[in-house]
Amino acid sequence: MDAASRPAPGSWAVVVNPSKFDDLARVRDDVARLCDVHDWPRPTWYETTVEDPGEGQAREAVDAGAELVCPLGGDGTVRAVASGLLGSELPMGLLPGGTGNLLARNLSLPLDDLDAALTVAMTGADLAVDVGEVAWDGAEPAVFLVAAGMGLDAEMMAGVDARLKKRVGWLAYALSGASALFRLGFGVRVAADRRRAVSQHARTVMVANCGELAGGLSLIPDARVDDGLLDTILATPRSIAAWFAIALHVLSVHRRGHPALVHLTSERVDIVTKEPVEAQLDGDAIGRRTRMTCSVRPAALTVRVVAREPE
CATH class of the missing domain: 3.40.50.10330 (Probable inorganic polyphosphate/atp-NAD kinase; domain 1)
Incomplete structure (x- = not known):
């Protein structure tokens, strides 16, 4: 219509x-x-x-x-x-x-x-979009529409100054992220569907329902909010050079990939860390957690979007 x-x-x-x-x-x-x-x-x-x-x-x-x-x-x-x-x-x-x-x-x-x-x-037109569900440390699941994560992204949310955020918007997150960038990472094990689990020393792990973040940053260009899948990003940089390479990959039109950035797609993903790590849910810091289990509910929510012109 x-x-x-x-x-x-x-x-x-x-x-x-x-x-x-x-x-x-x-x-x-x-x-x-x-x-x-x-x-x-x-x-x-x-x-x-x-x-x-x-x-x-x-x-x-x-x-x-x-x-x-x-x-x-x-x-x-x-x-x-x-x-x-x-x-x-x-x-x-x-x-x-x-x-x-x-x-x-x-x-x-x-x-x-x-x-x-x-x-x-x-x-506008109605679009059925996927909804993510996450259970933290075995608790009752909560929904997410954009992403749930642990590590750097959550530390950015936890460290942002509320007054600065009100004045400058998403740039406040960038400033918070700069201060958190060089903190130590954490040991993590990621199991996506029935594939072999990945164990890494990571700086951040994010499970996304869609790919664009604050400031127009397209972290996962291929992610779709209605594809019935979750996209998991595991960042494992061990040097300043690796961080720059990851940034170049994210900002580049031609995504060449980088070994310090693992991308998995699945309907379910289980993530376990060796120690409590700061976590976030759709941009809200929720404290430290050690496990998150995520799954997708395909086409579970109807959202009003811009109607396409008839061809």
Whole structure:
């Protein structure tokens, strides 16, 4: 269905993280104004809390009859709302409200234009995307939409200055990463599906559902959010030269590969470290862990994306 022919939903909801906005009333007014301009219904608003960052609010919106649910906050809010929508088959519309907007980046959605993002959410096409699940140290699984990881990427998240992040956005992560770059690595064993396990001394290990990270960095160009697979990246540099070679590989148009960068694809992956290592989930640091078991739920979530023009 093309964008022009899709009717706006009769009832829809916004799940907002109020901590992300200095003037939430103005944001509400902007959404109301845009709805009035386009003759769309105004949404029902649900605010997240520390105790419930969005999952319960999304379920409440579903129970209330919403036909579309839109998270408005950071990547954590998007992940929580997605958790609440699993199994409902209702579409999720992505509105810009965080620093990373990682899932929106990977789906080529508007990142800083509320009007454009709202237009896609209200009139775009539906795309069924994969959802990752991760169980840390044997705990109950949590979902991820972009990536779960251990090591350098998680240390970047844990070390970022919140005030600096608010001022300069994703560059705050780069500064945090620079300070963490030369710390010691860790022993890790990675088993992907039924293939022989890989044991390495690594600096970072990341399990990704899609390939683009903050700042437009394309870590895994071949990763697709709807391919039914997870992509695991294991970085094992042992020198400054190896780090530069990995950086050249990531930034290059022609991916030549490097022995210090292992790439595996699978439906399931088990990762065990020799000692507790900092971990992250869709960009949120969650503390030190020693094991993560990841699997993929193919086409488990519906997301509203830009409608393609008919050929």
